Every structure is written in structure tokens, then in C-alpha cells.
Amino acid sequence: MPNEHETVGAYALGILDDAEATAFEAHLATCEWCAQQLDELAGMEPMLAALADLPGSGSTPAIGESLSAKPRPRLVEKLVDEVADRRAQKRRRSFYMVAAAGALIIGGPFVAVATSGGDSGGSGNRPLAASPAKEAFDGISDKISATDPTTKVTATVALQKKDWGTGVVTEIKNVKGPLKCALVAVGKNGERETLSSWSVPEWGYGLPDAETEKAKQPLYVQGGAAFDPNQIDHFEVVTFDGKRLVEVDA
Numbered sequence: 700m701p702n703e704h705e706t707v708g709a710y711a712l713g714i715l716d717d718a719e720a721t722a723f724e725a726h727l728a729t730c731e732w733c734a735q736q737l738d739e740l741a742g743m744e745p746m747l748a749a750l751a752d753l754p755g756s757g758s759t760p761a762i763g764e765s766l767s768a769k770p771r772p773r774l775v776e777k778l779v780d781e782v783a784d785r786r787a788q789k790r791r792r793s794f795y796m797v798a799a800a801g802a803l804i805i806g807g808p809f810v811a812v813a814t815s816g817g818d819s820g821g822s823g824n825r826p827l828a829a830s831p832a833k834e835a836f837d838g839i840s841d842k843i844s845a846t847d848p849t850t851k852v853t854a855t856v857a858l859q860k861k862d863w864g865t866g867v868v869t870e871i872k873n874v875k876g877p878l879k880c881a882l883v884a885v886g887k888n889g890e891r892e893t894l895s896s897w898s899v900p901e902w903g904y905g906l907p908d909a910e911t912e913k914a915k916q917p918l919y920v921q922g923g924a925a926f927d928p929n930q931i932d933h934f935e936v937v938t939f940d941g942k943r944l945v946e947v948d949a
Contacts, residue, residue: 707736832919836868841928846873847945853905854936854945864925867894871918871936872905879939884924887932895922896939 706723709715715723727733839857846853852874859866869882876899884892897920902911904918924931931949938944 707733711737830919832868832921833870835921836870836919839866839868843947843949845945845947847943850944852936852944854934854947856934856947856949858928858931858949860928861923864923865928865931867922867924867934869895869920869922869934869936870905871920873907874899874905874918874944875903876901880944881937881939882920882922883935883937884926885932885935886926886930888930892924892926894924895920 706715706719706726710720710723710727723733727737836857839859841859842855842857844853844855853870853872855870855872857868857870865884867882867884871880874880878899879896880899881896882894884894886892897918899918902914903909904914904916906914909915928949933949934947936944936946
């Protein structure tokens, strides 16, 4: 690398003279790489300064002064290299954790909410693009449906057997908000498993007489169950306060 890049460690430790510091600052104004490295190394100089205040004791007199003394150029390079290497290792670990989490979501049971519209209840009547959840719903042939006689909420559950259990995409219609809801699978053994949860905005979903196209569109919710399909007795759409909106027999 050019010498200007190698100067970032010495600058962070405050060991450049005035002329060298001025020259590096002129380079720093146009170098994004050095600006990033300086930001990562900026905590080293205050740390050494703080150590200078430690009193000497026993066989290690004036340890603070010796630690805060200007290091030799080769020591500066080692310090910079060590800090940069540890930063790189931390970033790699973070990347691997994110990648592993992504693989888990794709390959196993998950809770994901997808709707046919955006997050706001605009008044426009433009056609809405199909969501990935709706596309998944349309691609599954095994569907069961029910409408609650009291709430009038309709739920259609599409089931798909997976190696890890059951993939589920649910279409919700005629539900008004604001509400917080969950889809629950109830096993034949009585166990209950929450597959997904979502919020219903004030304008609602799947309302045939709604004024906006957004509110007329159903809500599609995608999730998964650890149950095998033949282990499920029924599904329930419930509110967070325990009210059952609709029950769908499996």
C-alpha cells in the first residue's frame, strides 16, 4: 500500500509530528479506507493515555509511563495489524451467523408475514402486485377453508408436507383492524403451536365493500408447524387477547 495508508496507525496513536499529521489529514480527506481504519483505531490513544496515570509498584515501576511512551514504528505496525485482523475476524463471524440464520429460515420452520399490499392505507385503487406468500398459496393444491358465523372472518389454509413438519400459507378475508392476530395449529393430542403472527391495520383485509383496493385484498400469512399434516386436528386464527376469529378443521 502507499505510505499514506500505512500512516493511519501512527496518526491514531498521536506519534506524528505536526508536518506529518498535516500531510496525513490532507490525504485522509479523500481516502475512505483510511477514514474507516482511523475510526476503528481511534480508541487506542485514549487507552494508552489512561494507562499513563497508573502508579508504578513493586518490580514494575512507572508501568503507566512505559506503556504510554511513543512506540517504535515496527510496534505501531504490529498494533495496527493486530487490531485490523481482530476486526476482520469479528466481521467474518457476524457474516457467518447471518448466513446460518438465513439458511435456517429457508430450510426449516419459520414465521414470516407477507401481505398483498404495503404498510400504509392509501386511498388509491391501483392494482397490487402479488406477494411471495400469495404465490406460495396459489402453488399449493391442498387447501381447507372455513368462515366463522359470528365474526364473518374467512380463513383458507394451504398445507404442504415438509421434511421438518408442515408448511402453511393462510389467506385471511373479512377482518377489520386494528388487531394483532396469530395462527395456531392444534394437534390431535391437544398440543397447541403458534405458526405465525401479524398485525391487521385499521383499514383491514379482504373486505369486499371497502373503499380502497388495498383493503379489498386478502392477507396472506406464511409459516410452518412441527406437526406432520396428519397430526393436526384444526387451525385457529385468534387475537392476542384470546378471541377466536375463525376455526378451520384439518
